[in-house]
Amino acid sequence: MKRIAILTSGGDAPGMNAAIRAVTRKAIYDGLEVYGINYGFAGLVAGDIRKLEIADVGDKVQRGGTFLYSARYPEFATVEGQLKGIEQLKKFGIEGLVVIGGDGSYHGAMALTKHGFPAVGIPGTIDNDIPGTDFTIGFDTAINTVLESIDRIRDTATSHVRTFIIEVMGRNAGDIALWAGVAGGADDIIIPEHEFDMASVAKKIKEGRDRGKKHCLIVLAEGVMGGNDFADKLAEYGDFHARVSVLGHVVRGGSPSARDRVLASKFGWKAVELLKENKGGLCIGIRDNEIVATDIVDTLENGKHHPDLSLYTLNQEISF
Amino acid sequence: MKRIAILTSGGDAPGMNAAIRAVTRKAIYDGLEVYGINYGFAGLVAGDIRKLEIADVGDKVQRGGTFLYSARYPEFATVEGQLKGIEQLKKFGIEGLVVIGGDGSYHGAMALTKHGFPAVGIPGTIDNDIPGTDFTIGFDTAINTVLESIDRIRDTATSHVRTFIIEVMGRNAGDIALWAGVAGGADDIIIPEHEFDMASVAKKIKEGRDRGKKHCLIVLAEGVMGGNDFADKLAEYGDFHARVSVLGHVVRGGSPSARDRVLASKFGWKAVELLKENKGGLCIGIRDNEIVATDIVDTLENGKHHPDLSLYTLNQEISF
């Protein structure tokens, strides 16, 4: 393979630029040519494609977002869209594709694979909800951003002896809530993967107060319910005057953390290693601290993301 | 005067601890005794009062919130509550009081003054909406916190070529929106102190897009309307798919900025200078870069806070 391309798709995640940089530089290092596709699969179908040189990825490793832009493009779910995309790739002489993104992006990569075009997926989403990897690009930055907010809210909660419900992103996954909750010393963490009992939540708040605890912080994954709904239901168990803070889009951006940049660099490097040996149909991940590549069809169809539920138990035993 | 006390009241603001520290240390330096009152006016009435020593304010200058705690206490609006407070102060032999807080706190200090008890107000609120001063403690930190969020949101907005409505705190004042908006390069800033025309907002977004601009950020002061309402109204003028981000309580906490700590230190120092000369009934401020003290009754009754509206014009001429 002598010419590859790269695109980012789905929600942006800090570290995507570091991955694009790694793919570009590693490919050039190995004598390949690299093309960047703007706006994800939409740009692929539209042919919004240009060659990337060494300097194009300079001064990018530290930037949030994705300089190749991203876009939703449901049309790529159709065979027609997919074939049009492959046509464009062939027009540019491109023989392999790196797709950075989340679940939907992986399905695009899988479709190309099924049509015989070698594609490699790199997991990039703040939600950490992709099978085949313990961690996705952007997750580490996101939990640190959430954590900063929790630390700020603790100041106010303590000053006013208040209870706060902090709703965090994560779609259907509780990873962000779990990690940021443990790190933030949350009194309770409510996630989709573990049932909870509102009466127990209320009991814990009361016990803390009776003991003289100044603040109470509850970290709630958006996949369970909204923060205001939670506060309403909690109010049925006592007069907690809980404040609600919804941490929305601010959590997606920002300069990536050290770990996200290193992970993104490793993933990008690995993607080129695979493609230059004509290996496609794979998705890259980190498992037990090792970079791995697994079959993308098998991973998407049979894989499942498992949050680290030991953190749930841990939190119950150290945060009260 | 040989013994003074200090309390924080109303919403917490970063830098309050730096002010408490300055009052405490300066008073001790000048040979006075200092007492800390917990939970604002509620604690005053309840007699939750203790002596502060040098070490009690050590390692506090950098902390957000207020280590004397704060509380709402509408009962202090009654003469009965006020007299009870003065009784407590006298019981502890306290001859003067420093009140750090916002509008409501100033009213408490004014009431004590009217009853003949020397009180000095220090403006502490992130909203910057206090008469008698150009800047309040906490405002500088708050605009930097908002700015960080705007910078993060820009990453996502640019990556997805999107419009964002960013609702920021400020109660009825537009200061946070103005400063953070100019600093964040907002395309438009919507504040209570200046009318706006939704059709012009929509026109500006369209022109930016037509020119190839990737992101559009609108910073909206909560005093105008909620972010979702704004997005709904904007939608009547075109299909902007604007995302809304509400920056809530996260903006109140956090370690204070350099400027807030310096300002708080100067305010605290000045308060002691005044009280030790038996001067009460005053509120402290910074005007044209100079520390001033004005009559608290006159300031509250006739003063008015004026946001820097030159920033509004400025933004229209440099942000498009």
Next chain:
Amino acid sequence: MKRIAILTSGGDAPGMNAAIRAVTRKAIYDGLEVYGINYGFAGLVAGDIRKLEIADVGDKVQRGGTFLYSARYPEFATVEGQLKGIEQLKKFGIEGLVVIGGDGSYHGAMALTKHGFPAVGIPGTIDNDIPGTDFTIGFDTAINTVLESIDRIRDTATSHVRTFIIEVMGRNAGDIALWAGVAGGADDIIIPEHEFDMASVAKKIKEGRDRGKKHCLIVLAEGVMGGNDFADKLAEYGDFHARVSVLGHVVRGGSPSARDRVLASKFGWKAVELLKENKGGLCIGIRDNEIVATDIVDTLENGKHHPDLSLYTLNQEISF
């Protein structure tokens, strides 16, 4: 005047990009054309000049450094160099110049003025050592960066019950040390503008220790002496085992603070206001919270920068 140019010169400072953006956008808003000159006066003489459009300054307000680059260029002190520069400006049809920088840059602007070419200076340096203004662009960011480091060092100093000497930038000015020192709760601040007595410094450290104080932080302006020299001299007065931390170039970069971006925007806007009325030979500043313009020759020849020495006294009375 229909066509102006802008350059940055001397050490970079956070907020320079915000100023370039403001000049560019405001000029375009007012119907002027704007040219950017790369590498300061070196680029001016070499003719490294290009037109700036609206989009060239997009996504720049938040970036540290200067995207027009900067350079030392002592040759511009010669009349020959200056005339060559004016020749280049005329070749491009440029009628006025904005120079952002420190002391040396102002001298370049003054020289052009003396040759009859309208130039306006904007104070941009982290050192805050420019006459004609209370604050320079970059100073607020720099003191916050220094403050972050002081806060970190306090963790270690407290954990190990240690004394730290923290040497900070500022050339011959003590502003950074004064502001960051007060904000950081420094036990002592050593600046060129105020004499100090090592025996008193040592005495203060000992008294703190005897009282049980865990950490001792001394903030030292580089204009006084180096941190290691200071520690050596201090050691003559007792066995303090003081650690030295030199905060060097890290203090110059980084995303500008809210205040620096607002100040830079105001300065840039003002520069265009002046030039479009053919007013040159001026330097811009903020005095008593108001944007002002003063004669550049007079300011450089007769003006003097005065640090806020009230902070020195303040610190002695609140930090012990």
Next chain:
Amino acid sequence: MKRIAILTSGGDAPGMNAAIRAVTRKAIYDGLEVYGINYGFAGLVAGDIRKLEIADVGDKVQRGGTFLYSARYPEFATVEGQLKGIEQLKKFGIEGLVVIGGDGSYHGAMALTKHGFPAVGIPGTIDNDIPGTDFTIGFDTAINTVLESIDRIRDTATSHVRTFIIEVMGRNAGDIALWAGVAGGADDIIIPEHEFDMASVAKKIKEGRDRGKKHCLIVLAEGVMGGNDFADKLAEYGDFHARVSVLGHVVRGGSPSARDRVLASKFGWKAVELLKENKGGLCIGIRDNEIVATDIVDTLENGKHHPDLSLYTLNQEISF
């Protein structure tokens, strides 16, 4: 075991407080009593020991440093010192000890173990140079702090088209340099574990310049040599005018990152799990993303820390 104690020893590291909190809360959750020992082994021998309650570790998870203080205490290398320490522990009825720290601390724990007193080591140091674990508490925070500085320096380096040598901590280990270097997009990373050739370093800088690269950043582990020495040697190969930035003690402090807090919490929890089953003589670590406990004598005598040298190769292939 019904009563355990905890101490921190050696250089402080962000996350130590989170570990102390986890040990304390988990122990109380499991019905044990916990004692905190101030000033490490020095405090142990001196009997500076006190009971820790739930509230003593509240509001601590986010703080840098160690609230139990730390100290160097070479006397604990003697049998006499060790027996004195055990005597103190027995006096307080303490049956097991958790030691958080680096290499030297582990040797203290090992000594206690050899004398028959159950001790468990938790790896806490920013240097990441402890055998038996892939990551130590504090390392993740430290690389993010270094990274922030690299990002700042890049602003200045780019603005002035300069080469910077950035010397980072790590004692004899290259981990901080490797991770922060890859994350920061360093042109070269110089570590003790891999030889380097100054001529090649110089060649790379020249090639970058010839290609138009604006900045060149070289991250140097202090274990190789000092930054100024490196710059001197580099100068023999060309006129690079390299600036040197030494990131010293600022890297040790600061609020711990999400990952460090989670890791610290897991380590602390595990330590109590072991001690309550009377298992001592162990050190805790994370290996391949799993929490493990290994024999402390064997680990110290036969174990060896291996930095992730794949990062070295990676960097050479993606950073140029």
